[in-house]
Amino acid sequence: MSDSKPAFNVDRRKFLKVGGATGAAVGGLGMGLFGYAAGKDPNSYLGWQTYEGVNQFFNRKRYEVDKPTYISSGTPRRVDPRVDQIFERRGRFMMQYMRGRQQGLSGPDMFEEPLRSYYRENPEVLELDILNVEEIQPKQRVDSRIYGQQFLLAEAWANAMGAVGPRGPQGPPAENDFPRQRRMMGSRMPGGDQPQGDMPTPPTVRNESGQVDLKDPVQTARLIKKIAHELGSTLVGITKLNPDWVYGYPIRGRGFENLDEPLEIPEHWEYAIVVGTPMSWDPMYANPTYGTSSDAYSRSRIVAARLEAFIKTLGFPARTHVPGTSYDLMVPPIAIDAGLGEQGRHSVMITPELGSNIRPAVITTNIPMAVDKPIDFGVQDFCKHCKVCAENCPSGAIPMGDKVEINGYLRYELNQEKCQNFWNSCLGSMGCRICIACCPYTRKANWLHRTALNVTANDPTNISDKVLTSLQKSFYPGPDPLEYFMPSMGGSNASYREPPWWLKAEDFIHFTPGTGVGP
Amino acid sequence: MKKSLRQRPKSNLLLYLFVITALVLSAWYGRTRSGPDIWPHLQKIFPEAASFSVSDGVFVVQDERGGLLGWAANGSANGYAGPLQLLVGIDSTGTVSGTSVIEHRETPVFWRMVRFPVFFSEIAGSSFEEINYRYEEVVGVTGATRSSDAIVASVRKAVARVAGEQFDVTIPLPLPPWEFGFFEIAIMVLLAGAVASLYLRRPVQKAWRWASQAFALIVVGFWENSPITLTKLTGFLAGYFPEIRANLAIYLLVVGFVLTVLLFGRSLYCSHLCPFGAIQRFINLIGGKRIRLPVWSLNLMPRMRDLIVFCAVVTALAIAQPGLAHYEPFAALFALKGGMLQWFLLLIVLLLSLVLDRPWCHYMCPMRTGERVLQDIRGTITGPKGEQHA
Amino acid sequence: MSFFMSGFFWFLEGALFCIFILAVRAWAEDRSIPMPYWKWISLIVWVFFVGFTLAFIGTSFGEGEPAAAIRGGILFGVIAIISGVGLWRLLKIGNIPGEEEFATATEE
C-alpha cells in the first residue's frame, strides 16, 4: 500500500476482490461436483471392495455397553422351531395340510402335534398359513406367467449367486463339529504317524486332544477377526453363546435324527463368531422384485465354512449356522451380543456400517477368545420415532406400536406370517426386503449418511432423531406400498428404487408380445 | 396510502349466485355420484344372497328360497381425509359374518395398513359380546392410526344398528375423550390476546402481534403443523364435520377465523395465529425491503387467486375428495410433506417474502378468499358502514 | 478415484477459501466496514452451510435420489439465501455512512 504506486495498489485490491468472488463461485461448483462424485463413488458400496477389514470402520469402542440394548422382561423360553420358525412350521404344515384335506378334515385337527395345539392357540396363524397356499401362491404362479419376464435377469442373477455355497453341517454336533484326525504339515494330531529311526523329535504344538497351544485369547480374537475379513467377511464379532438363543429343538437338514427330541446344547458351543456380508446395494434398493438375498447368503456361507475349516485345522471344534435356513440357533440376537449392531423395529439387526443390509452367519466353537461388547448407538430411540419401515411394509407385518414381550424379551413383534405371505406373492427373485431398503440406516457409505449416522449416535436428546426422520420421509419417498403387490392383488410390481441397468431384462432380451415367461 | 390505490374488487350478487349454485351442484354431484352400489358388497359378505330389502336403514338379506341369511348395516365414520363407510354383515344368530369396505378416502399409506384381507377376517366370527373386546385387539393390530380408529368406529356403529333394530340389544357407542391440552389453551389465549390487543395503544399492539406470531410459528406451525387448510375448509363445506371432541383445535381456529372477520372486519387468525403468515413477516424482517408492486397486479392477483380457489373447491367437491383442493405449501414447510408443486410454491413464496410484504397472504392464500366472502356477509349485515374497517 | 474425492481437490478448495476470505477483508476495508470476530464466524458458518447445500445436491443426484436433491436443494437453499440476505445486512453494521451508496430502505 505504498503511496508511490497507487494505481497498482488499487488494481491489486480489485484483482483480489474479483479473484475472491470467482474463487467462491469455483469453490461452490467444486463442492457440488465433489458431492456428485461422492454420490457415485463405488467405494460407498460398502462390503464389496476389499478383504482387508477396513469396511468395519465404525469406532465401536465409544459406544460399547455392558448389556445389549434389548430388554429381558420375563422368563426366557427357547424357541421351538417346529412351530415358531416359519420355514420349519410351514414345511410341516404343507405335508399335513394336504393329507388332512384328502381326509376331509379342517381346522387344527388336520395337524399332528405340536402343530395341532399351536394352531389351536393361534387360529389367526393357521388362517394366514392357509391363505398362503390356497390363495397367494396360486395367484403368484398365474401372475408370474403373465408378468414375470420383466424380472428374468433378476432371477438369473439370484440363481447365479445361489449356485455356490456350502450347505452347512450334515451331522449332529458330536460327529460334525470336531476336526477329523489327519496328518498336517509341521505338526501331528495324536495317533498320527510316529517319528521313525533317528529323525529328530518335532516340537509339540498340540495337546492331547489335538488342539494347538494358543498364547493369548486377545491375540486369538484378533487373529480370528483378521482371518474372517480376509475370507471375505465385511463385519465380524465374537461373543459367548447365550443359551437362550439356541433353538429348543433341532431343525431339518442339519444331521439330527429325531427332530422332536429337544436339542441339548453341546459343551463346545461356548463362543459364537458372527460374520456377515451385505447384499449388493443396487438390487437391494430395487426390492422386492429385483433384489435377492442369495448373493449375501452365498458369501456369508462361504466365509463361515472357511472359518470353520480354519478353526478345525487348529484342532478346535466348530460348527456353522448359515443362511437361508441352516441354523440351530437364532442369529440376530447373537450378532447383537457380539457388538455388531442393534435390533430395529423391523426385527432385523441394524449395524452402523451396513444399516440393515447384512446377512450374518454364525460359527459356534470353543477356541478361547476375548469377546466383544454389545454396542448402543441410539437405534432404540431412533426406531421409536422413525417407523419408516412400518409405513412402507406392504404386508403390514411391522408394528407401529410399542415393544411387547416375546419369549421373555421386549421387542417389536413382527408378524412373520404376513411378511412371508407377501414374499410369496412377489414376482422376480422372490422375497421382499423393502424394510431393509427403506430403513434410514441402510445407506451407502458416503460423507452425507456417515455424518447423519454420527449425529444420531452421539445426540443424547432425541431432537436429531426427529429431524432426521422427517427429512428421511420427505427426501426419500418410495412408491405407495399398495403398488408393491402383484397385479392380481391390486398392485403394479413396483420396486422401492429403479433396478440397476444390468437387471433390466427388457433392455437385453427380446420378448415376443403376449408370451409371458413362466417361472 | 397504498390502500387508496387499490380498488377492492366489487362483489356483485350475480357472481355470488353463480358461485353458490356451482358449489351446491358440485357438492350434490359429488355425493350422489360416489353413492356406492351396495349389492356386490352384500354378496361378498353373504355369498348365497339372492335378494335384499331395506327396513329402517338395515339391509335384510335373503337366499334364493327367501330364507333369512342375516342383516347388514352401513357404518360410517370420519377418517383422516373424509368419510369411511363399511358394510357389516351379521348372521341370524347375531354373529358378525363379514365386513366390506364400501368407500374410503384415506390416503393410501393410511389405508394400506388396514387393507390386507386378514384384518377384516379378524372381525368376522365375533358375537356382540365379543365385539367390544375385539375392537381393542383390532386397534392393536393396525397400530391405532386415525384411519383405523375410523374403521373401528364404523364397524361399531353398524353393529350397534343391527343389534338395536333386530335384537333389541343396546351397544353403547362410547365417545372419544375431549382433546384439551396445552395446544387448545394456547389457541384460545392467542385469540383472546389478539382481540384484546385491538383496544390497546399502537406500539403495544404491534409488539403483541410479533410475540403472538413468534409463538404461533413454533406451536401452530412446527410443533403441531395444524394451520387451517383449504382441505379442512372444503371438508366443512362438504359437510364432513370431524368429531369435535378429538379435533377441538381445528374448530377453535376456524371459529376464531370466522368470528373475527364477522365482528372486526378482518381475520385475526391471519394476523396473529397463522404460522405461515408469521414466517413471511419474519423473513421480510430479515430482508428489510418492501417493493411496491404495480397497481394493476395488485388488482389482478387476488382475483386470480379467488378463481383458483373456486376451481379447486368445485373440483374437490365434485369428485368428493376434499384432499384434492390442497395446494398450500404449509405442510412442506412445517412437516416437510408435499408434492413438487408445494415445494416449488414454498421456494417462491419464502424468497419473495424477503422483498414483499406477505406475498402468500396477499396473493395466493385461500383464507383470503374466505375472508373476502365473510367480509361481504358482514357488509350486508352491517350496511356499507362496516366496510370501512376492511 | 475421482479427482473430486482426492486430497488435492481439498487443497484447492482450501486455497480458494483463503482467497475468498482475503477478498472479503479487502472489501470490508475499502468500505470501512468493521469486521469483529462474530461477523467472521457467522460468515464462515454461512459459507460452510452453502458448501454443504451444494454438496448435498450433488451427492443426492450422484446416488440416484433426485427427489432428495430437489427437496433438499429447496429447503437448504431457501435457508441459505434467507440467512445470506440477513448476513449481508448484518455485515454492514457499523458501516461509516456516506462512503458508499449502500444506504438501505429498511422498515421496522
Ligand code: SF4
Ligand atoms: S420383508 Fe417386506 S413384508 Fe416382510 S416385514 Fe419387511 S417390508 Fe414387510
Ligand code: SF4
Ligand atoms: S426404518 Fe426406522 S423404525 Fe424401521 S428399523 Fe429402520 S430405523 Fe427403525
